[in-house]
Amino acid sequence: MAAKEPKFELKKWFNYxxxxxxxxxxxxxxxxxxxYIANGHYADNTIRDINKTTRxxxxxxxxxxxxxGKLMFQNRLSEVAKVVDTIGLKENxxxxxxxxxxxxxxKQ
Incomplete structure (x- = not known):
């Protein structure tokens, strides 16, 4: 006869x-x-904030x-002359x- 294998009893290890x-x-x-879960949420929110700030x-x-660029264009001499011409000023x-x-x- 073959010997019975020892039975692993859960009740022995997981009792009250x-x-x-x-x-x-x-x-x-x-x-x-x-x-761990809270840290994951915090990291996700931080990444969203960084992306929003970058955008x-x-x-x-x-x-x-x-x-x-628009200001540099408007400050050119020709553009200023056009604008002041409408109010009656002329270039000398x-x-x-x-x-x-x-x-x-x-004295000399």
């Missing part, structure tokens, strides 16, 4: 006393699981560059007159 004795360990494992920064950069095409001090000429 063992469960009660290991409750603090189970609570610790539960706390670790909760912290807003790029939009601000594009807006700055377009406004700066004569050479400037050099002013001299008459008292300086009399």
């Amino acid at each position: 006393q063992w469960i009660v004795r290991n409750v603090p360990f189970f609570l610790f494992l539960s706390l670790l699981a909760i912290l 807003l920064l790029k939009e601000q950069e594009y807006e700055y560059k377009s406004l700066n 095409i004569q050479q400037p007159i050099k002013l001299t001090d008459s008292t300086e000429q009399a």
